Amino acid sequence: xxxxxxxxxxxxxxxxxxxxxxxxxxxxxxxxxxxxxxxxxxxxxxxxxxxxxxxxxxxxxxxxxxxxxxxxxxxxxxxxxxxxxxxxxxxxxxxxxxxxxxxxxxxxxxxxxxxxxxxxxxxxxxxxxxxxxxxxxxxxxxxxxxxxxxxxxx
Amino acid sequence: xxxxxxxxxxxxxxxxxxxxxxxxxxxxxxxxxxxxxxxxxxxxxxxxxxxxxxxxxxxxxxxxxxxxxxxxxxxxxxxxxxxxxxxxxxxxxxxxxxxx
Numbered sequence: 431x432x433x434x435x436x437x438x439x440x441x442x443x444x445x446x447x448x449x450x451x452x453x454x455x456x457x458x459x460x461x462x463x464x465x466x467x468x469x470x471x472x473x474x475x476x477x478x479x480x481x482x483x484x485x486x487x488x489x490x491x492x493x494x495x496x497x498x499x500x501x502x503x504x505x506x507x508x509x510x511x512x513x514x515x516x517x518x519x520x521x522x523x524x525x526x527x528x529x530x531x532x533x534x535x536x537x538x539x540x541x542x543x544x545x546x547x548x549x550x551x552x553x554x555x556x557x558x559x560x561x562x563x564x565x566x567x568x569x570x571x572x573x574x575x576x577x578x579x580x581x582x583x584x
Numbered sequence: 585x586x587x588x589x590x591x592x593x594x595x596x597x598x599x600x601x602x603x604x605x606x607x608x609x610x611x612x613x614x615x616x617x618x619x620x621x622x623x624x625x626x627x628x629x630x631x632x633x634x635x636x637x638x639x640x641x642x643x644x645x646x647x648x649x650x651x652x653x654x655x656x657x658x659x660x661x662x663x664x665x666x667x668x669x670x671x672x673x674x675x676x677x678x679x680x681x682x683x684x
Binding site for chain 1: 596606608640647650654659
């Protein structure tokens with residue numbers, strides 16, 4: 431228990447406001463990190479996932495680029511890069527449109543400089559979609575990835 | 585079990601590599617035929633000199649041994665980068681790096 435508390439303090443130490451809030455007893459240690467979006471990550475359709483993160487009205491944009499392999503031989507590890515020239519980026523979400531749970535990741539960003547990279551699982555050929563929130567509006571782009579060996583099990 | 589983590593930063597980019605099974609709860613164990621319980625990283629927070637620059641949430645669709653790289657404006661040599669993560673079982677991990 432003591433070790434766990436130490437980890438919490440260490441983890442929150444770099445977070446300024448949060449550590450103050452934790453010290454003041456406003457947040458329990460388990461709530462130091464932002465609440466996980468269970469509706470978004472639990473959604474089974476891309477549209478539902480987008481709605482859960484407030485991005486239902488995302489507009490297609492040439493200012494968002496999704497880079498991923500044309501063909502992924504191993505669906506367990508598909509590298510995805512999101513590049514955007516949009517200013518004032520507030521968040522980026524990544525979705526695999528045919529994944530059992532399409533929402534893969536959702537990042538809130540500050541001082542973002544236009545490039546984000548991650549690796550995701552894909553069970554079958556599908557579009558990988560990035561949704562970028564900038565200046566209060568949502569912009570989106572997608573790239574089709576052909577998957578020859580799925581990586582979602584089942 | 586603590587989440588293993590390596591952090592590197594330089595050329596305006598922060599790179600984080602974790603050691604984690606990232607099970608989405610949908611995969612069947614090849615031997616037993618039973619579903620492997622979900623076990624994945626849910627939250628990752630990255631701060632530069634104490635200021636949060638990324639507050640991320642992940643689902644089970646992130647690959648095993650999760651990787652995250654992103655560029656931050658104004659990142660300069662000597663800046664301190666701190667990363668913390670927590671998974672769906674409450675296990676935590678953290679890592680630090682100084683921007684080269």
